[in-house]
Amino acid sequence: MDPIQLLIICAQAGMLVNLMLIAAAYMVLAERKVAAWIQGRVGPNRVGPWGLFQSFADVFKLYLKEDVVPAAADYKFHALAPIISIAVAITIYAVIPWSGPLVTIDGHSYGLAMAPQMNVAILIILAMTSVGVYGVALAGWSSNNKYSLMGGLRSAAQMISYELSMGLAVIGVVLISGSLNLVEIINSQIANGWNIMYQPVAFLIFFVTSLAETNRAPFDLPEAEPELVGGYHTEYTGMKFGLLYLAEYASMLAAGAIMATLFLGGWDMIPFVDEAALLGLAPDSIPMVVLGHITFVSKALLMVFVFIWIRWSLPRFRYDQLMNLGWKVLLPLALANIAVTGICLLLFG
Amino acid sequence: MEVQVILFAIFAVGAIGSAIVTVTRKNPVASAMALVGHFFMLSGLYLTLEAQFVAAVQVLVYAGAIMVLVVFVIMLLNLGTEQQLAERSSYLRGTLGTLFAALFVILLALAITSNPSGANQLSSKAVEIGTTESIGQSLFTQYLFPFEAVSLLLLAALIGAVILAKRHVQEGA
Amino acid sequence: MVTTYVPLMIMILIGVIFGVSNIVLAEILGPRRRNKAKLSTYESGMEPIKSARERFTVKFYLVAVMFILFDIEVIFMYPWAVQFKELGMYGFTAMILFMVLLFSGYLYVIKKGALRWD
Numbered sequence: 001m002d003p004i005q006l007l008i009i010c011a012q013a014g015m016l017v018n019l020m021l022i023a024a025a026y027m028v029l030a031e032r033k034v035a036a037w038i039q040g041r042v043g044p045n046r047v048g049p050w051g052l053f054q055s056f057a058d059v060f061k062l063y064l065k066e067d068v069v070p071a072a073a074d075y076k077f078h079a080l081a082p083i084i085s086i087a088v089a090i091t092i093y094a095v096i097p098w099s100g101p102l103v104t105i106d107g108h109s110y111g112l113a114m115a116p117q118m119n120v121a122i123l124i125i126l127a128m129t130s131v132g133v134y135g136v137a138l139a140g141w142s143s144n145n146k147y148s149l150m151g152g153l154r155s156a157a158q159m160i161s162y163e164l165s166m167g168l169a170v171i172g173v174v175l176i177s178g179s180l181n182l183v184e185i186i187n188s189q190i191a192n193g194w195n196i197m198y199q200p201v202a203f204l205i206f207f208v209t210s211l212a213e214t215n216r217a218p219f220d221l222p223e224a225e226p227e228l229v230g231g232y233h234t235e236y237t238g239m240k241f242g243l244l245y246l247a248e249y250a251s252m253l254a255a256g257a258i259m260a261t262l263f264l265g266g267w268d269m270i271p272f273v274d275e276a277a278l279l280g281l282a283p284d285s286i287p288m289v290v291l292g293h294i295t296f297v298s299k300a301l302l303m304v305f306v307f308i309w310i311r312w313s314l315p316r317f318r319y320d321q322l323m324n325l326g327w328k329v330l331l332p333l334a335l336a337n338i339a340v341t342g343i344c345l346l347l348f349g
Numbered sequence: 350m351e352v353q354v355i356l357f358a359i360f361a362v363g364a365i366g367s368a369i370v371t372v373t374r375k376n377p378v379a380s381a382m383a384l385v386g387h388f389f390m391l392s393g394l395y396l397t398l399e400a401q402f403v404a405a406v407q408v409l410v411y412a413g414a415i416m417v418l419v420v421f422v423i424m425l426l427n428l429g430t431e432q433q434l435a436e437r438s439s440y441l442r443g444t445l446g447t448l449f450a451a452l453f454v455i456l457l458a459l460a461i462t463s464n465p466s467g468a469n470q471l472s473s474k475a476v477e478i479g480t481t482e483s484i485g486q487s488l489f490t491q492y493l494f495p496f497e498a499v500s501l502l503l504l505a506a507l508i509g510a511v512i513l514a515k516r517h518v519q520e521g522a
Numbered sequence: 523m524v525t526t527y528v529p530l531m532i533m534i535l536i537g538v539i540f541g542v543s544n545i546v547l548a549e550i551l552g553p554r555r556r557n558k559a560k561l562s563t564y565e566s567g568m569e570p571i572k573s574a575r576e577r578f579t580v581k582f583y584l585v586a587v588m589f590i591l592f593d594i595e596v597i598f599m600y601p602w603a604v605q606f607k608e609l610g611m612y613g614f615t616a617m618i619l620f621m622v623l624l625f626s627g628y629l630y631v632i633k634k635g636a637l638r639w640d
Contacts, residue, residue, distance in 0.1 A: 009529045013536045066552045067545075077378065079545055086544075087537030094533035114529040119480055123405035123600065124530065130413025134385065134420065141378065141424050153424060157582055160417060160589040167596040174603040180481055239548030243541055323585075327637050331592070331628070335621060338599070342614050345606065352525055396527050404527075406597050414593045418586040425582060476523065485601030489613045496598065497616070500623040503591050507627040510587040511636045514580050 008105065012114050016093045023301075024249040025055035031308050038312045062242035070143065077142035082240045085135030085247035088128050092254040095121050097182045099267040099292035100284050112293060113183075121182045122174065125258060126167050129213055132251070133159050136215075139236070139244065154319060155215060161326035162212035162219075165205055168334035172202035172341045173262045186266035193272055194265040201337045203263045205330055210255040210307075212326065214248055217311040221319050256303030257296070264299050267292030353397050360393035377423045381416060388412040399471060400479040584636050595624050 029044065029052070036043030044054040069078055094114045101109035118124065133156045140152010173195050174180060177188035189195055196203045212219040236244060265271060269291065281288050317325070367387035374380045388411045395404035477483055488496055602609065602617050609616075631637060 006528075006532075009532050010536075012529070013533050016533075017536065017540060063548050063551050064553075065548075066554060067548055074376075077382075080382070083538060083541035083545070086541045087534060090537035090540060091530065091534050094530050114533065115526055117526050118530070119526075120401045120405040123402070123409060123481075127405055127408040127413055130409055130417070131385075133413070133417055134382070137417075137420055137424065138378075138382075149424070153421070153582055156417070156421070157585045160414070161585060164589065164592045164596060167593070168599070171596070171599050171603045174600065175606050178604060178607055180600065180604060238552055239544050242548075243544055323637070327588075328632065332625075335625065338603075339618065339621070342606065342617075346611060346614060352528070356524060356528075356531075393531065396524050399524065401527075402601070410590070410593055410597060414586075414590045418583070418590055421582050421586045425580075481601050481604045485603075485605035486608065488598075488601055489605070489609050489616055493616055497619060497623075499598070500595075500620045503594060504623055504627040507588070507591050507624075507631060510584065510591075511631050511634050514584045514587075514636065515634060 004105070005108070008110055009114065012110065012112065013094070015112065016114065017090060020090065020093055020250050020253065021246075023253050024246050025059065027249045027253065027304060027308075028058065028245075029055050030305070031311075034305070034308045035312045038309070059242070062239050065238040067238040067240065074142045074144065077138050078236075079240065081135050081139035081142060082236070082243035082247065084138065085132060086243045086250070088132040088135065089247045089250035089254060092125055092128050092251070092258075095124055095182070096254065096257045097121075097186060097261060097266060098296055100289045102286065102289055111289065116181075116183045118181065120180050122170055122180045126163070126170070129163060129166070130160075132213075135244075135247070143236075154221070158219065158221075158319075158322060158326070159213055159215075161323055162209040162330070165326065165330035165334045166209040166213065168331070168338060169202040169205040169209065170262065171338050172199045172334075175338070175341050175345060182261050182266075186261060186268065189265040189271075190268045194263065194268070196263040197271075199263065199337070199341065201333065202341075203259070205334050205337070206259060206263070207303075207306075208325075208330065210259065211310065212322070214251045214255060214307075216248075216252065216307055218314045218317050219322055220311075221316055221322065252304055252307055253300060256300035256307070259303050260296060260299035266299075267296045269295050356393065356397050360390045360397065364390035364394065378420065381420050381423055384419075385412050385416050388416070398479075399475045402479060402481045402484050588631065588636075591627075592624070595620070 032054075033043040047054045047057050069075055095118060096113065097116050098112040101111040103110055115121075136159065137152050137156040140148045140150070140155070143149070173185060176192075176195060176198055177185045179185065179188075185195075192198075211217075260266060279288070364387055367383045367390060370383035371380045371387060374383065388407060392404045392407040392412075395401075395407060598620065599617065602613060606613065
């Protein structure tokens with residue numbers, strides 16, 4: 001592994017982090033705009049045309065705010081929690097297969113996808129989601145504040161309850177494609193049609209659990225303002241709050257990208273149609289790959305838009321309704337989905 | 350130097366460091382977090398041995414589930430930082446301590462004099478064996494009985510946890 | 523090959539560095555005007571009533587234990603799912619037996635009310 005490869009990996013990582021930051025910035029703005037349209041008002045439109053520079057203004061503000069840490073709080077853990085959250089959110093971006101390779105340096109071809117040949121990619125995604133629980137629990141505990149602690153523990157319990165159903169929903173996809181490698185899953189979807197057609201229940205389960213994992217409405221009771229005064233991030237100000245907020249949006253985009261990979265065919269534009277042959281280009285030529293990147297990102301953003309839409313349309317769940325849904329509805333449903341998928345695959349091949 | 354040696358060095362030092370942090374902290378949450386870091390380092394060591402599935406599962410189950418339980422318990426039990434216990438001088442502790450320290454030094458000396466290079470002579474089939482496919486294959490053919498026995502073990506653990514927790518609730522109510 | 527995973531390790535490192543550098547930057551750039559009101563714990567404008575570190579219910583412990591056990595079940599399903607087509611009917615029945623045993627444990631837990639009023 002020579003230094004050039006390391007440099008290229010760092011460059012890819014830098015580009016991905018930039019992509020994530022810009023996307024998160026515009027997702028915050030998009031959320032406010034979409035919320036405004038749903039609620040019949042206009043949303044931010046002062047800073048730049050259509051409010052396009054609003055997010056940069058927000059980020060500047062967060063940097064310049066005072067970092068207030070209450071005296072009763074444990075400073076080391078207070079700072080560690082946002083770092084865990086954001087590190088986990090960034091790590092998932094390394095696993096996502098954005099599209100094919102774009103440049104060839106030194107005999108190897110590189111694209112935006114950092115590690116397409118990872119054999120256990122899905123397990124790594126689940127592992128990172130599992131570790132994300134620590135960010136929330138530590139944030140709640142370290143503030144030494146009744147509201148934060150309750151919010152943190154409840155949020156952590158909510159996240160782990162829904163992680164089970166997420167893992168089980170993905171097994172349906174793995175049964176069909178026979179591999180944990182994300183590129184192979186996309187290739188099997190290109191060959192057989194998108195997984196959302198074969199696994200609609202699994203898609204629904206995965207969608208709902210992603211909402212719960214990222215603490216989005218209607219599952220955002222632990223951070224709901226009227227109920228728990230901001231829950232586990234009550235005592236966070238300035239950039240630490242900014243990092244927690246950024247981690248939430250980054251993991252939303254990552255969840256959207258994973259759904260696009262597992263269920264919506266990744267970089268495939270139209271199911272059952274060989275676009276490369278249609279356009280008369282080779283499948284790994286630069287225009288096709290760029291189109292693939294654009295398609296992938298659009299699908300991920302579409303999922304994010306649905307997340308935002310749902311947030312501003314549905315009321316919040318009560319905590320016991322939330323846990324009941326996770327344990328008593330989604331878990332048996334996911335298990336049944338696996339059994340039925342197995343039987344269908346055995347019968348129909 | 351090969352990649353394997355460099356990675357092994359990084360993860361080994363990380364594992365030892367986080368283990369030392371785990372046992373020397375007074376704050377239980379700090380110990381728990383250091384242990385989580387230790388599991389990440391172990392997962393890296395598994396990766397240098399080409400055991401990909403085990404590496405991912407180590408983080409998923411150990412660092413992501415079992416340590417979450419430990420952290421929950423610590424936060425629920427509200428233990429303060431550990432107070433220094435009154436030191437009673439005890440000859441048993443002294444002798445056992447020196448005995449184990451001597452054993453440790455001997456182990457270290459043996460390890461160092463065997464000239465470790467950090468590079469493992471992995472067989473050429475090591476990459477195949479570590480994949481999920483081969484684990485699936487052997488789990489359901491050769492090791493089917495232990496696999497079903499694990500399900501019984503998990504069932505027993507479930508029932509045990511519920512009984513213990515319910516008894517606590519009834520006693521406390 | 524372990525070199526496939528090096529990008530992942532570097533990404534974790536970059537994530538941590540990103541978090542730390544942002545916090546340090548905010549610390550440098552932000553003002554620091556401490557006063558007693560700001561440093562006190564927030565409780566909707568009142569003085570905090572008791573210490574926050576009190577005992578909570580055992581429900582969280584039960585949820586965490588059940589999560590571990592079912593997580594292990596999910597882990598065992600992954601190698602099976604990957605080899606599903608090769609293992610055929612025989613592997614399917616073995617896995618169904620596994621799932622049934624664990625599902626009966628799940629029904630026991632529900633019946634005992636351990637998951638009530640979560």
